[in-house]
Amino acid sequence: MKRIIFILSIILLMAIPAESQSLKKMGNKLKQTTSKEAEQQVNKTIDDAFNKSGDQAQTNNDKVNETASTATANTGATQELWTKYDFVPGDTVIFEDLLANEQNGEFPSKWDLKTGNVEIAELNGESVINFPSTKNSEIVPLMKEKGDYLPEKFTIEFDAYFTEFCTKFEIKLYDVVNQQKNPDLPRIIISPKDIFIYNKGKTTFDENKNYPYWQHIAISFNIRSLKIYFGEERITNIPNLGGNPSGFSILASQCHEGNAALIKNIRIAKGSMNLYDRVMTDGKFITNGIRFDVGKATLRPESMGVINQIYKLMSEHADLSFSVEGHTDSDGNEAANQKLSEERAASVKKALVEKGIAADRLSTSGLGESQPIDTNNTPEGKANNRRVEFIKI
Template sequence: MIKFDNNSIIAPLMEKEKYLPEVFTLEFDAYFNDVYHTYQTYSIRFFPGVGGAADVKDGYLYPLVIRMNGAEINKTEAAGNKSYEKHLESNGKVPGWKHIAISYNKRAMKVFIDEERILNIPNIELDPSVFSIQSYTIGEMTSAIKNIRIAEGGKKLYDRIVADGKFITRGITFDVNKSTLKPESMGVINEIATLMKEHQDLKFSIEGHTDSDGEESSNLKLSEQRANAVREALISFGVDGLRLQAKGLGETVPVSNNSLPEGKANNRRVEFVKI
């Protein structure tokens, strides 16, 4: 977990000066307080430095601003200002950790808070190469992020599935000993749903796996329930259920040593096997 001082900015340490591909997802969990939600923000710059805006075609594009109850990004140009924003009244007064997922595909940007899509910009006219995150608060508010993940998306994932016959993810997580999906899982699930909509030939067997803690029969049942939960989530994102099967394998197919914490973490996974 990374805690912020007010108005502090963080950026990843990368070997390349420009490291974001033309298709990518950026995900992280952000902490929001239970008061003054409009005054606490996380601003994401998709351009170098700490300046206030990026110089783009016909104007300036400002950072993407995330609040507990919505998001916005603004552009100024000679013909007038453009503002892309959305507020979620249902989400506005619920404090705690929120999962933020941002997908970018050549020129289109989508932004999610937990499972809700709050921005969908078909042509944002931005050529992102890097990113940084800045926090703004008032008073003694806590600002923190965790579980940062950058992933190259799009066609390469499809190519990998075709080549390997499956896609393994540990980014889909559940409440302890339950099949309830955690909010941070929705970014990966949305990525798979988008991929399946773009490639109608894809059909998957969703296979749940656990570590060896607990009774083998209980793990088998839990893994099946979790696989079905993922299937239902994909259906809720618009994927035809006939293209999805669900299977629980429990602890029977480990990929790492269950005597080590790291091995147990590797064994807790969801696999999408092409059928």
């Protein structure tokens, strides 16, 4: 019996990668166990088999599921954790990449490469941009405008995957492929425990050591001032950045071989929303900053920046009441989009009521894909059409 278990253990261990990630990519296999490691693990497996009653060994699939649960735990944060989040994205999306229809192992189609190697990979069934080497790789978004495409007010958002304490992402606020270097614009280094801006200093914060995990990163620029958010916390607030941002570049690498550095859900938007002025001038305001899970009416945590601002507005102006209208892009079935838009409007109202706004100050309706404000032929246009409108009543 012991000999049979020994043989089966060897076969099992040869099939398990040393890194229990579900990252799958072409031409870049996960590190396998060495022969010495395999021998040690076989001995441990045999001892465990005889010392424990029943078969308690965890299968490879169990390990994958455990990693997936850990990796997505942060994105499942409830909106209660984001009650002080005050980031509001720009009015109009000028670049968005949700990595739809990308091919695993290929270079991401909406980006250009400055240096290194970047590819599409898959993590837990979702496409991601992978920086697959310990050497730095740097990419820039493919924009229609090759000159200065960042206005005096803009926001940048993306989700970053942190696998260990030394995982870092470097941001430059100019396009390293298509624009000249601007020495007045400092480099921005984002890590799991601090944000460092060259010539401006470093801000540290409590490190989440529950690696690996996704974290939402948000950058807001308003004429001169720069704010950077790490998850729900505003970490950096610089009154005068000292330079004119003109583009966006992102650089990263694996800190140690096999420990992935990934990004997804990248969005650049222009403009700045002053809710009260917009309501008084236009009788309504439009936001694409209220986000939902794909195909669902479940609010994503980063939506709380806008919802918190609306709650503040309605608390300070008791005479304001709104009709909350949900809109979708044209992807999918028209009837399903209509139903989804109604459910999303109801979710927004529910969030505001739970914060303390009287229910009778809010009505809801859904208009599906029937009233686009932009084209449905580009990702950016679809992002602008997926919106929530607050109509003063």
